[in-house]
Amino acid sequence: MNIPDTARAQAQDLLDFIDASPSPWHAVATCEARLQAAGFSRLDEVDRWSLQPGGRHYVVRGGSAIVAFTVGRAPLAERGLVIVGAHTDSPGLRIKPKPADxxxxxxxxxxxxxxGPILATFADRDLGLAGRVAMRSGNGVELRLVHLDEPLLRLPNLAIHMNREVNENGLKFNKQTELPLLLGIADGEPADRRFRAPLAERLGVDADALLTWELAACDTQKGSFWGVDREFIANGQLDNLASCHAALGALLATPEPEATCVVALFDHEEVGSESAVGAGGSLVGDLLARLAASQRLDAEDQKRMLARSFFISADMAHAWHPNFPAAYEPCHRVLVNAGPVIKSNANQRxxxxxxxxxxxIGFCERAGVPCQQYAHRTDLGCGSTIGPIVAARLGIPAVDVGSPMWAMHSVRESAGVLDHAYMTAALGAAFHG
Structure with missing residues (x-):
């Protein structure tokens, strides 16, 4: 299979992006570094904003959600906005506040x-820790990111000699009693001290300075290419950091848009989005209100702005798996490396x-990329996205799209090299109008 060098470079950049972003807080920090390098300025929600045409800005909420935007040349009421939304979180295992036992x-x-992770995929993996820690500092409390990327934790399988039917019945874990992760030998020290020690060492502080944390177990294996022509990629968190990366890349490649262009990356999609940093919160609505205020739009013009806007919910899609053909709707088998997927559901999932x-479809045609359409098998429950939530709250036209992938919600997911380039190009076409 012929893979252009540009597509392979974009896929490698995606893998690097994911490897640098093992938690939602790291994902936002990675996005922020790229935005600053491209000349975007950070805004704080507690300040008054001055938003001028051509301005390139971003705002962070809660450390795990970020909205970046370029103010277009056209008046908001006459052109509206193009908004791409995705999410920074992925399913997995989160460390409890008092975890050590x-x-x-x-x-x-x-x-x-x-x-909803595939729990079995966490077994027998080299796991690290990533997230953020609240700690005492000279100024009170400081929040610091931490990433222990060496093999630190493990969930060893029970030997088949004690679980004879595992291959027939599947690998299952009791979430309370069988999922605790092994850290090490107690070695005469309190369990809590053994847990705090590597965190404190990495942060360069005393263990007693650590107050609390939001930490996730993360795979230590780096992203990779695979396949006979290296036409596939594998990594954790492709759902949904691949969409975040594509949206951000499209925005950075659109320096002077006619319409105002927005990329909104939310947290908590995997658990319902109902939080201050989730798509069910006020983050995008607050941004639109401040943009409207910057152009002195009255209530009538604000409604006109929304009516002319368009929202693209970018989340990954289920690629057809040749080993499990019965899991798919027969006429909606989307293929890896065959283009972005438009996802439809009559029940508004x-x-x-x-x-x-x-x-x-028009955006894809303008970008010169193929596209596909997907509907879930009728007798299987269908997942959902931030799309219906944001569309309902803002009252604007919206579409759900995604790149096809295998093993969604596994600790190690797979997707196509070409598809990432295709999605980035399609979103770029949307921003260019």
Whole structure:
């Protein structure tokens, strides 16, 4: 399969982006570094904003959600906005506030299941820790990012000799009793001290300075290419950091848009989005209100602005798996490396309608990339996205799209090299109008 060098370079940049972003807080920090390098300025929600045409800005909320935007040349009421939304979080195992426990001389860390991960994929993996820590400092309390990227934790499987039917019945874990992660030998120290020690060492502080944390178990294996022509990629968190990366790349490649262009990357999509940093919160609505105020739009013009706007919910899509053909709707088998996927659901699990689908098809045609359409098998439950949430709250036309992938919600997911380039180009076409 012929993979252009540009597509391979974009895929490598995606893998690097994910490797640098093992938690939602790291993902936002990675985005912020790229935005600053491109000349975007950070705004603080507590300040008054001055927003002028051509301005390139971003705002962070809660450390795990970020909205970046370029103010277009056209008046908001006459052209509206193009908004691409995605999410920074991925399913997995989150460390409890008091996680350390000793069992027969072994220290284990208690975890909560975040979202809907494929739990079996966490077994027998080299796991690290990533997230943020609240710690005492000279100025009170400081929040610091931390990433322990060496093999620190493990969830060893029970030997088949004690679980004879594992291959027939599948690998299952009791979420309370069988998921604690092994950290090490107690070695005569309190379990809590054994847990705090590597965090404190990495942060360069005393263990007693650590107050609390938001930490996730993360895979230590780096992203990679695979396949006979290296036409596929594998990494954790492709759902949904691949969409974040594509949206950000498209925005950075659109320096002087006619319409105001927005990329909104939310947290907590995997658990319902109802939080201050989730798509169910006020983050995008607050931004639109401040943009409207900057152009002195009255209530009538604000409604005109929304009516002329368009929202693209970018989240990954289920690629057809040749080993499990019965899991798919027969006429909606989307293929890896065959283009962005438009996702539809009659029960509004996705926000797509005929008009918005046709509009996105037009973006793909302008970008010169193929596109596909997906509907879930009728007798299987369908997942959802931020699309219906944001569309309902803002009242604007919207479409749900995504790049096809395998093993969604596994600790190690797979997707196509070409598809990432295709999605970035399609979103760029949307921003260019």
């Amino acid at each position: 000793e069992a027969s001389g072994l220290v284990r860390l208690g975890v909560e299941v975040y979202g 996705y926000c797509t309608d005929a008009a918005s689908a046709a509009r996105f």
